[in-house]
Amino acid sequence: MQRFVQPALSIVIAVAVAWLVAFTVEILVRREQARSTPPVWVSLQRRCRASFRTTLTLAAILIALPSAGFNGPVVEVIREVLVLALIAAIVWLLVQLIRVGEDVALSRINVDVSDNRRARKIRTQVVLLRRVMAVVLVLIGAAAAAMTIPSVRAFGASFLVSAGVLSVVVGLAAQATLSNLLAGIQIAFTDPIRIDDVVVVNDEWGHIDEITLTYVVVRTWDNRRLILPISWFTTNVFQNWTRHEARVLGSVILHVDFTVPIDELRAEMYRLVQESPLWDGRDWVLQVVDTTPTTMVLRGLVSSADAPSNWDLRCDIREKLLIYLREHYPHTLPKLRADLSDGHQPRQFGDNSSAPDGTPRSTTPSRPAE
Structure with missing residues (x-):
């Protein structure tokens, strides 16, 4: 004992x-x-x-x-x-x-500024480099641990003769993993996306929430999470609204009647953007960009310091412009028209009436759409 x-x-x-x-x-x-x-x-x-x-x-x-x-x-x-x-x-x-x-x-790194593009770039590179170094350390540790076991060391030495065949097999088996790893390193240095970038991916608007060596998390406007392989961002087309700066220019689309007073509506929009704290004081415009058979299409452009502010500003401007039209020019809201310039009044037929060619007519009198 x-x-x-x-x-x-x-x-x-x-x-x-x-x-x-x-x-x-x-x-x-x-x-x-x-x-x-x-x-x-x-x-x-x-x-x-x-x-x-x-x-x-x-x-x-x-x-x-x-x-x-x-x-x-x-x-x-x-x-x-x-x-x-x-x-x-x-x-x-x-x-x-x-x-x-x-x-x-x-x-x-201070990202709580209006133009934080450089700060977000450095932050993304630091996070990705930390993950790359962690993976390298784990691989080195696993190799060192394996070399301490005599049986494993002898097993590895026996495979040196067929190293070429083994490398091909491992490469084919880990093709997706290696492509994602290389894509992560590529994104860290080429800077196509950064953490907190505003992107549009597969018609989904959101922010880059997380970037790892294998996948990217996109947080949509309604707090859903899109998980995409990181190699997707090197092989597909997507929109990055904050690629060069955090400032965003957004549009407000209105369909109105042809009789709308554009100058008065433009003056009202200028007053609204001046009163809004979300406007950065730089860009705004209201233009007629298109027409349809029944309406005129107006597009207003407003700028903000970042994407969330621009979204709220666009919603606010759109709502207040519609309220302004409804209160001051209600007749300019979209409507359907019927041309009665030929002077003929719609004829009303009975239950058994028919057209001159003998085709039965509807019993409901036709009238211009309001």
């Missing part, structure tokens, strides 16, 4: 020392966090605490295990398991450190 107490005690002491070191580091981080305002200390405390403790604990056990005096095949298996766990803990710690760097970088 005594020969197991001393080895176990050495392992417990090693673990206690590891926790003491971790506790000391946490105290120092909290002290620096209280002294200064940079977010790096807050992020370190929040993200790296558990992974740092786990890494130190596993490393301490592995260091103390040879001096504990345990031998046998079971101890060898335990040692291999601990090595794999330590590799996983180190990868976990490194990934969390990358997230700390992401937090620090994003904290210095």
